[in-house]
Amino acid sequence: MISYRQMEARDLARVLDWAAEEGWNPGHGDAAAFHAADPGGFFLAEEDGAPVAAISVVNHGADFAFLGLYLCRPSHRGLGIGFDLWTHALARAGGRTVGLDGVPAQQENYARSGFVLAGGTARSGGQVQGAVHEAVRSARPAELPAFVAAEGMASGVVKPDYLGRWLRGDDTRVTLVAEAPLGFGFATVRQCREGAKIGPLLAETVETAEALIRHAATLYPGPVFLDVPERSAPLAELCGRLGLAEGFRTARMYRGRPVIQTADIFAVTSLELG
Numbered sequence: 001m002i003s004y005r006q007m008e009a010r011d012l013a014r015v016l017d018w019a020a021e022e023g024w025n026p027g028h029g030d031a032a033a034f035h036a037a038d039p040g041g042f043f044l045a046e047e048d049g050a051p052v053a054a055i056s057v058v059n060h061g062a063d064f065a066f067l068g069l070y071l072c073r074p075s076h077r078g079l080g081i082g083f084d085l086w087t088h089a090l091a092r093a094g095g096r097t098v099g100l101d102g103v104p105a106q107q108e109n110y111a112r113s114g115f116v117l118a119g120g121t122a123r124s125g126g127q128v129q130g131a132v133h134e135a136v137r138s139a140r141p142a143e144l145p146a147f148v149a150a151e152g153m154a155s156g157v158v159k160p161d162y163l164g165r166w167l168r169g170d171d172t173r174v175t176l177v178a179e180a181p182l183g184f185g186f187a188t189v190r191q192c193r194e195g196a197k198i199g200p201l202l203a204e205t206v207e208t209a210e211a212l213i214r215h216a217a218t219l220y221p222g223p224v225f226l227d228v229p230e231r232s233a234p235l236a237e238l239c240g241r242l243g244l245a246e247g248f249r250t251a252r253m254y255r256g257r258p259v260i261q262t263a264d265i266f267a268v269t270s271l272e273l274g
Contacts, residue, residue, distance in 0.1 A: 002081055004088050007042035007054070009035050015042075015054040018071050019272075020193050023248075025225065027190040027197060029172035030270070034058075037162035037273055041092065042069070045085040052076040057089045057098070058273050060159040064259065065093040067100040068272035086113070097256030101227075101271040104251045115253035121268060123247040124239040125195070125225035130217035135182045139175040144168065147175070147186050151200050154263035155274070162273055163200075174219055178208050187212040188269070195222030201267035206234050209265050213242065226267040235265045 007015065012035055016026040027033075034056070035042070041058035044051045053072040059065045067090070072082040090098065090113070101121055102110055111117075139147065144167045152158030166188060167175045173190035183204030189196050198216050203209035217224050226244070228236050229252070239246075250271055268274065 001048060002052075002084070003046050004085060005044055005046065006040055007044050011044055011051065012042055014051065015044075015069055015071065018054065018073070019069065022071065024271070025192050025194050025197070026272075027172060027192045029170055029190060030272075033162070033166045034273055036165035037159070041065075043085060043089045045081050047076070047081075053082045053085050055082075055085050055089045056272065057092050058162070059093065059096065060157055060162060060274070063096055064157045065096045065098045066274040067093075067098055068274075070102075097254055097259065099252065099254050099259060099274055101250040101252055101268075101274075104249060107251050107253070110253050114255040116255070116258070117251055118254050118258045119230045119252045121227050121229050121250045121252060121271065122236065123225055123227050123249075124236070124244040125247055126223050126244040128213060128217040128224050128242050128244065131214040132218055133182075133211040133215045135179045136176050136211055136215040137179065138169060139167065139177045139186060141168070143177060144175070147177075150186075150202055151269070154202050154261065154266050155200075155268070156259035156261055157274070159274065163269065166269060176212055176215060178203070178212060182211055183208045185209060185212055187216060187267075189216035189219055189224070191220045192225070195224055196220040197225045197227075199227055199267045200269040201226065201235070201265075202263055203265040206238050206265060209235060209238055210242070213238075227271055228267055229261060231261045232264060232266050235267060
């Protein structure tokens with residue numbers, strides 16, 4: 001018998017293990033940051049008490065939600081369990097606009113639920129020659145609210161609970177900030193199952209973005225990865241010059257009013273929560 005329930009924090013850690021098996025390479029500290037965004041926004045489908053599918057529909061505010069972590073165990077695919085969980089979880093968004101970053105092969109399925117293609121995101125990754133920059137340092141706690149606001153202006157949605165926890169430093173992540181003579185910029189780098197991911201990244205100039213990326217590459221061993229929207233062509237070109245190879249792509253889709261990204265040099269925080 002299939003039943004649905006909201007995840008607890010320990011459930012989310014298990015689901016991120018599933019995501020790692022699917023090649024999404026989550027960060028070591030992502031579970032706590034995700035859960036802080038909206039503790040009631042994570043759902044499981046269980047068969048006789050055993051989890052078999054998962055999804056998140058996180059309400060970032062009164063007008064916007066984001067759908068992610070849509071996973072079904074291989075043994076239970078093709079049985080309608082995932083779609084039933086999808087329908088159950090989407091109800092939590094109410095009348096909000098809902099965004100998602102999904103694999104392009106599923107676009108038609110998402111369109112049946114009212115989602116419309118608005119763009120795409122490419123993951124770029126590889127080894128970067130790291131370089132400590134004297135004008136790049138760790139962010140101070142008092143600066144983080146301004147970065148939450150700046151990310152919201154760049155991405156089109158202010159997400160205070162999510163970004164407020166995400167940007168805080170801990171054993172697995174650091175938020176970097178650029179100072180003069182570099183232009184304005186900041187980036188969070190977090191240790192992942194493989195290497196590290198940089199996101200969000202917001203920079204005034206390409207030179208600022210390069211300094212942040214090279215400095216970030218000195219913090220954790222292995223390759224670095226960024227999720228770069230189509231709108232961020234200067235950042236995509238920089239990734240190419242740094243030797244980062246494009247991996248998989250996702251389709252950004254919205255049910256409701258599309259959200260407009262305003263920044264040219266911007267990497268998304270995560271594909272799971274936007």
